[in-house]
Amino acid sequence: MVSAFEWYGCFLLLTGVAGSVSQRTDPLAPPSPEYAHSIRLDGDIILGGLFPVHARGERGAPCGELKKEKGIHRLEAMLFAIDLINKDPDLLPNVTLGARILDTCSRDTYALEQSLTFVQALIERDSTDVRCASGEQPIFAKPDKIVGVIGAAASSVSIMVANILRLFKVIPVCAML
Numbered sequence: 024m025v026s027a028f029e030w031y032g033c034f035l036l037l038t039g040v041a042g043s044v045s046q047r048t049d050p051l052a053p054p055s056p057e058y059a060h061s062i063r064l065d066g067d068i069i070l071g072g073l074f075p076v077h078a079r080g081e082r083g084a085p086c087g088e089l090k091k092e093k094g095i096h097r098l099e100a101m102l103f104a105i106d107l108i109n110k111d112p113d114l115l116p117n118v119t120l121g122a123r124i125l126d127t128c129s130r131d132t133y134a135l136e137q138s139l140t141f142v143q144a145l146i147e148r149d150s151t152d153v154r155c156a157s158g159e160q161p162i163f164a165k166p167d168k169i170v171g172v173i174g175a176a177a178s179s180v181s182i183m184v185a186n187i188l189r190l191f192k193v194i195p196v197c198a199m200l
Contacts, residue, residue, distance in 0.1 A: 060076070060077075060086065060125060060126040060128070060137075061123065061124060061125045061126070061140075062098070062102070062122065062123070062124040063121075063122070063123050063124075063167070064102075064105065064121045064122045064123075065119075065121050066105075066109075066119040066120045066121020066122070067118045067119050067120075067121070068118060068119075068120055068121065068170055069120075069121045069122065069123055069167045069168060069169050069170065070101075070105070070120060070121070070122050070123075070169065070170065070171055070172070070173060071122070071123050071124070071125070071138075071141045071169040071171065071172035071173065071174075071193075072098065072101050072122060072123070072124035072125065072172065072173045072174055073124075073125055073127050073134055073137065073138065073172060073173070073174030073175040073176075073180070073184060074093075074094050074097050074098045074101075074124065074125075074126065074127065074174055074175070074176065075090055075093055075094045075126070075127045075128065075129040075175070075176045075177070076089065076090060076094035076095060076098060076126040076127075076128075077089060077090060077094065077126055077128045077129065078090050078128070078129050079128060079129045079130050080128060080130075085128050085130065085133050086126065086128035086133075087128070087129075090129065093176055094126075094129075094176075097174075097176070098124060101122065101124065101173060102122070102124075105120045105121075105122055108120055121167070123140070123141070123167050123169060125137040125138075125140060127174070127175050127176070127180060129176075129177075131177070131179050131180045131183055134175050134180045134183070134184060135180075135183050135184060135187065138172070138183075138184045138187055138188065139187070141169040141172055141188065141193060142169075142187065142188065142190075142191040142193060169193055170193065170194065171193065171194035171195070171196055172184065172188055172193060172194070172195050172196065173196045174196075181195065
C-alpha cells in the first residue's frame with residue numbers, strides 16, 4: 024500500500040526537493056541515482072507509468088518546470104487508484120499492485136529512453152564472460168517486470184513507446200490524449 028512516506032516523497036520529487044522516491048528501509052538515506060525522476064512501489068503485479076511531470080528543459084537540460092495539471096495530477100491519480108485497489112480486499116484478493124512511474128519531461132526522446140526501463144527485466148543478459156575482480160561471477164539485481172504501462176500524455180510519445188513495448192509484449196494503456 025502507498026504509505027504516508029511515499030506520498031510525501033512524491034511531493035518532494037515533484038517539487039524538486041528530492042531526486043527519487045522508493046520503498047526504502049531507511050527514509051533518511053540519500054536517494055539512489057537509479058530512481059532519479061521515478062517512483063517505485065513494490066507489489067505482486069507492477070504497472071508502469073509515463074507522465075510529463077516536468078516541462079521540456081531549456082539549454083540542454085532534459086527537464087524544466089513542473090507541470091501540475093498534465094503531469095502531477097495524472098501521477099497522483101495513478102497512485103490514488105493503486106492505493107484504493109490495494110485497500111479493497113475483494114477487488115484483488117491476496118494480490119497487491121505496485122508501480123514504477125517515470126517522468127518523461129515532456130520530451131519524446133527522453134520518454135523513449137525512460138521506457139526502456141520497463142523492458143529491462145525481459146532482456147536476458149549473457150554474463151558468462153563477466154567476472155568480478157575476485158574472479159567470481161557477479162550477481163545482477165533483477166529489475167521489476169512491468170505488465171502494462173499507463174501513458175504517455177502526447178500522441179507522438181505514446182506511439183513511439185507503444186512500438187517498443189509491443190516488441191516485449193508489455194501492454195501500453197494510452198488514455199491521456
